[in-house]
Amino acid sequence: MKIGIVGIGALGSLWATKLKQAGHDVLAITRDHSQRSIAIALDEQAEFEIPANDLTQLSTCQTIIITVKSTQVKQAIEPLFDYLASNIPLIFLHNGMGALDQLSDQWNQHPLFLATTTQAAFKPSSQQVKHTGIGQTLIGAYRETEKLTAQLESIIQVLDSALPKVMWHNQINDALWKKLAINCVINPMTAIYQCKNGELLQPQYQTEVDNLINECHQVMQAAGQSPSLSELSTTIKQVMLATGDNFSSMHQDIHHQRTTEIDFITEFLIKQAQRYGIEVPNHQRLFQKVKQLEE
Numbered sequence: 473m474k475i476g477i478v479g480i481g482a483l484g485s486l487w488a489t490k491l492k493q494a495g496h497d498v499l500a501i502t503r504d505h506s507q508r509s510i511a512i513a514l515d516e517q518a519e520f521e522i523p524a525n526d527l528t529q530l531s532t533c534q535t536i537i538i539t540v541k542s543t544q545v546k547q548a549i550e551p552l553f554d555y556l557a558s559n560i561p562l563i564f565l566h567n568g569m570g571a572l573d574q575l576s577d578q579w580n581q582h583p584l585f586l587a588t589t590t591q592a593a594f595k596p597s598s599q600q601v602k603h604t605g606i607g608q609t610l611i612g613a614y615r616e617t618e619k620l621t622a623q624l625e626s627i628i629q630v631l632d633s634a635l636p637k638v639m640w641h642n643q644i645n646d647a648l649w650k651k652l653a654i655n656c657v658i659n660p661m662t663a664i665y666q667c668k669n670g671e672l673l674q675p676q677y678q679t680e681v682d683n684l685i686n687e688c689h690q691v692m693q694a695a696g697q698s699p700s701l702s703e704l705s706t707t708i709k710q711v712m713l714a715t716g717d718n719f720s721s722m723h724q725d726i727h728h729q730r731t732t733e734i735d736f737i738t739e740f741l742i743k744q745a746q747r748y749g750i751e752v753p754n755h756q757r758l759f760q761k762v763k764q765l766e767e
């Protein structure tokens with residue numbers, strides 16, 4: 473299969489190398505469109521040479537996986553519009569919610585899918601990617617009109633054999649909300665307190681963590697999400713434990729003085745809370761602090 477990967481950060485590099493390793497054709501699209509190829513080594517293996525940025529090749533790809541951050545989705549994808557056939561499934565994989573709502577109306581005819589993953593990767597240098605956590609990737613429809621077609625089923629099979637598990641999810645919004653709650657608690661706190669994910673399990677953070685989870689739960693319930701408060705709390709604390717040694721993406725963004733995904737994580741939650749008339753003072757405070765850190 474020929475697969476385009478837009479965004480060669482940690483997860484994009486993981487997908488690109490895993491698909492190459494499984495014998496597929498990969499086309500990388502990077503920020504700098506003048507770059508003609510990239511070289512990336514997965515873990516301790518030899519480097520893969522991957523062709524890059526030949527936009528005329530995009531129309532021959534069977535699917536495109538967009539792994540750029542939520543803050544970059546619009547600017548990464550809009551310039552590609554003229555090169556994409558309107559029947560190619562586009563799979564977006566990023567933290568946060570609401571990024572696709574910003575796309576222009578011209579994308580209405582394109583099959584758009586959202587994915588969320590618990591695979592973890594780290595890029596120690598531009599030519600190296602490390603697969604640091606084995607997880608699963610769920611893919612589902614952005615709009616109700618998008619269905620699991622035979623074409624998409626065969627794409628999912630290919631993705632699953634390259635980097636298992638990959639599964640279709642009929643209610644991807646449920647998985648996205650759960651991931652949003654995880655990110656709403658872990659990401660701003662680790663960025664503000666400059667700590668690893670696992671440190672949030674320490675007693676001094678418990679009241680704040682519990683207040684944040686409680687507010688997330690109220691908004692999720694209003695949005696029709698079903699996990700109980702204790703289920704949500706267990707899920708979030710399990711992620712803190714499982715990724716205990718990691719610095720969250722927002723911690724890294726602040727550390728490297730990059731824009732964070734706070735607008736698509738905490739701000740999305742705050743906007744939903746306003747819509748349902750729910751107060752979320754703890755998330756408001758974190759939002760303001762992260763914005764100050766960004767400045």
Ligand code: PAF
Binds near residue numbers: 654655659715720
């Ligand atoms: O954004 C991140 O860093 C990750 O989504 C997560 C799950 C919080 C682990 O670090």
